Amino acid sequence: MKTINFTMPANYPLQSYRDRFHTVVDQVEVATHKDKMIYRITYSKLLLPGYFVVEDENGSNVGSFIHHCEANQEGKSCVHLGAAVILAEDLGVPLKKITVKTLSSHIEKHPYQDLEYTTIETTIKAVEPPSSVKIPRSKGKSASQNWKEGWKEIEQYLTSQNFTRGMIGAVQEKRKHVCDKVSLQPICTPPIKPVFPYEGEILARAVRHVISGRDLLLVGGKGTGKDTLCSTLAWIFGLPLLLVTGNVDETRESVVGGAGFKDNQTTFEKSPFTQCLEQGGITHYAELNMMSGDVTSIFHSVLDDNKVLPTPNGVIKRHPHHLFIGSINLGEGYAGVKTLNDALKDRLAVIHLPYAKNFRGMIERKTGVTSASILSLLEKVRSAIKRLISEENQGDSADTIRGYIAAAEHLQKFGTTEDIKAEALEDFIVNRVEDLDERMAVRQAVRLAWAEFPVNDEEEHYEGGY
Numbered sequence: 001m002k003t004i005n006f007t008m009p010a011n012y013p014l015q016s017y018r019d020r021f022h023t024v025v026d027q028v029e030v031a032t033h034k035d036k037m038i039y040r041i042t043y044s045k046l047l048l049p050g051y052f053v054v055e056d057e058n059g060s061n062v063g064s065f066i067h068h069c070e071a072n073q074e075g076k077s078c079v080h081l082g083a084a085v086i087l088a089e090d091l092g093v094p095l096k097k098i099t100v101k102t103l104s105s106h107i108e109k110h111p112y113q114d115l116e117y118t119t120i121e122t123t124i125k126a127v128e129p130p131s132s133v134k135i136p137r138s139k140g141k142s143a144s145q146n147w148k149e150g151w152k153e154i155e156q157y158l159t160s161q162n163f164t165r166g167m168i169g170a171v172q173e174k175r176k177h178v179c180d181k182v183s184l185q186p187i188c189t190p191p192i193k194p195v196f197p198y199e200g201e202i203l204a205r206a207v208r209h210v211i212s213g214r215d216l217l218l219v220g221g222k223g224t225g226k227d228t229l230c231s232t233l234a235w236i237f238g239l240p241l242l243l244v245t246g247n248v249d250e251t252r253e254s255v256v257g258g259a260g261f262k263d264n265q266t267t268f269e270k271s272p273f274t275q276c277l278e279q280g281g282i283t284h285y286a287e288l289n290m291m292s293g294d295v296t297s298i299f300h301s302v303l304d305d306n307k308v309l310p311t312p313n314g315v316i317k318r319h320p321h322h323l324f325i326g327s328i329n330l331g332e333g334y335a336g337v338k339t340l341n342d343a344l345k346d347r348l349a350v351i352h353l354p355y356a357k358n359f360r361g362m363i364e365r366k367t368g369v370t371s372a373s374i375l376s377l378l379e380k381v382r383s384a385i386k387r388l389i390s391e392e393n394q395g396d397s398a399d400t401i402r403g404y405i406a407a408a409e410h411l412q413k414f415g416t417t418e419d420i421k422a423e424a425l426e427d428f429i430v431n432r433v434e435d436l437d438e439r440m441a442v443r444q445a446v447r448l449a450w451a452e453f454p455v456n457d458e459e460e461h462y463e464g465g466y
Ligand SMILES: Nc1ncnc2c1ncn2[C@@H]1O[C@H](COP(=O)(O)OP(=O)(O)OP(=O)(O)O)[C@@H](O)[C@H]1O
Pocket: 196, 197, 198, 199, 200, 220, 221, 222, 223, 224, 225, 226, 227, 228, 229, 329, 355, 356, 366, 401, 402, 405
């Protein structure tokens, strides 16, 4: 345990911590203890709370912060301290000291652990995190859009992705037209900022195609950001987004719409795709190659110069701001996957998505985990598994960005003891491999990154040899 005096560096990213406060903090509670006020901060991604302690010092209130996390123990600043700084500002109490605890001393009975706490509402104005799962759908009637709303943030993001002034101007122009002509419809997800927008050079490439009115086919392995790219394009251009997942049972009728009944009469009920096509927005057809060529041929006249969809009720004209994005996962032994029909491919700009280049930076930004020991462990494991894949063609299923994200969050939350490390690597990475021999090879590869990776029962009894 060590206590240090805290002075805020001139370049401390206050606004960023303020914006992220409610993403980082689950709740704040308060209790009194002797002459002190104790604010307990529960973090969403950390097992143990932090305590902001307010006491009187020579007639005025001062605050100290008691906390443990990996980054902190390595002498680095962390989002948890950032949140405490914002709370201190909110309470109007200067933060003077930080006590950094080791994990065990923080877990052991803590003087502030069993106080009678009551939850308080902080007045902190922060952007509520948009959830990637529960995205609000626009209800009922259509709603018009204002291109200026949120534009500053889009501009900042495009600048961070090295867009030139000219390109940003072109995005702005297209966004103005879209917001003018496309309103939010109940069947689509409104264009909102993704929790973590797409990062990488492919963005500019996709944006250029969208500006030129081209439709896209995204080709990439699992977790290369196909969905993320679609929701990012939706956000920056103001295009409502409809996600459809192709499947083997899809028919031309299910794509276009089918017969319905109204007032004792047969009517034609448009499918969500048909509605989106007519009203404008992005239709993202994921796993397009699950559908048969007979069915996808319905898209041909939509995607060529005809720009119409044939339906049982006559042709439907495509909205000028309708964008079709198909995506396919390559290199996976999915049952039912078909080679995409050439005539369909021919109508699309085909973009190959690479795995994120800056793996470590992405995990860091995406999860908020800054601990060097966690990040380098994961980085080493990943390169060992990548080597196994390229040299021995084994371990493909363990090549998983989602797994590394989950492992980083797990290690940050539960600590980096040997058991927790093994648990995170097994449950989020190694055990994704179903074949026994292959899984054993992956375990060996992990050992190249972390020599002490424990031998488990299965491995002990494994007789296949290496
Ligand atoms: N280039 C990238 N920029 C931002 N996030 C990325 C990028 N690549 C991967 N990710 C992250 O990886 C995770 C998976 O991304 P996403 O769901 O977009 O992939 P996907 O290609 O649709 O995967 P799948 O084929 O498995 O459906 C997300 O958490 C996403 O934030």
